[in-house]
Amino acid sequence: MSAPHDMPSAAELVEAVREWLERDVLTGTQGRLQFHTRVAINVLSMVERELIVGPEQAAAHAARLAELGVADDAELAARIRNGEMDDQAEAVRAAVWASVRDKLAVANPKYLSAE
């Protein structure tokens, strides 16, 4: 899995800390500290999701960029700006939309489900 490291996996370690924050810290704090604990829980949840689906998303993203004939987001952004992608505008929008949805699936899945 992630040799040479032992179990638990990185995602499981983050999960363990998140669970501790939820179980012990959140209930023992209030005000600003409780709010910042909630933020920390959200951040760790995000990292857990990225550790799990990140590699698959990276491959899908690379495939979409290859389909459009660009190396990375920087090149795609520059070519959109220069008007060089105007002749395949539909395909560009579809690819960018797919990447945005992948980012949201990690950062804030609730945002997608609220559409």
Next chain:
Amino acid sequence: MTELADALADALGASRVDHLTRLSGGASRETFRFEADGRPLILQRQRAGDVRDMGVEAAVVRAAHANGVPSAELVASSTEPSEIGSAYMVLSLVEGETIARKILRDEPFAHARSVLAGQFGTALARIHATDVSAVDGLQEQDQVAMYRATLDSFGHPHPAFELAFRWLDAHRPASTRRTLVHGDFRLGNVMVDQHGLAAVLDWELAHIGDPMEDLGWLCVKAWRFGSALPAGGVGTYEQLIAAYEEASGLTLDPDVVRWWEVLGTLKWGIMCIGQATAHTSGVARSHELAAIGRRVCENEHDLFLALEGRW
């Protein structure tokens, strides 16, 4: 804190300063509440590294207040670091609530919610009618050029933002007026009590520009805070526009407001990168700021929804 209280008493000529409490600390400034000889006041103090001129903001607050914009009264201000250690403003305390979640959900604000959209329209018309010819240093901003440059300065290109810039360039409305623009008018930056709008706060982004910028910004999805109502989370486009038209005597084009809403969505996305950069660069180390970096995609998502059928 004692040092700050003493410096404040000196700066205000007060015999005593009590109950000095820090309310919040953002990337650019800190806000405190205190009493000077028994009078409740607010202190806004600039952080090191913030390049904005707080003196301009103070002059704008004074002009808007004089023109009848619901707002706090400017009690004292200085851009001299010698007074309390950094540039600051002291404002009268206006009681009420700023937290959007509470204003949108809690029972005591039920009446306020029913009148806020109209009050927002009226207040914006008054802001835009404020005479700022005497305010030195208030800058005219081309918001598209400014945020283009801001995005480029971060060095994190975003294809979704480039698509939005292309759309904005192709559909830019002819600007008809140049006025004072608040620059960040939304829940969170207004004080609300049970009667509705009590004070417009947070003038740090004020500038000269197209007044429709403020209306579009108010309708950006992030500023609805989960509400289904587009105008600041508290009303319809029609309510906001009707109140503005009545107060100003002008007729607005809803498509122009929508164009500014799209730009506003793009701006907030770029600002999210900026907030995360404040953390990564070390200006203000904070996991809260870091996490905002991952909200960029919410804005990319909203841009696609706003532009659906309009490309």
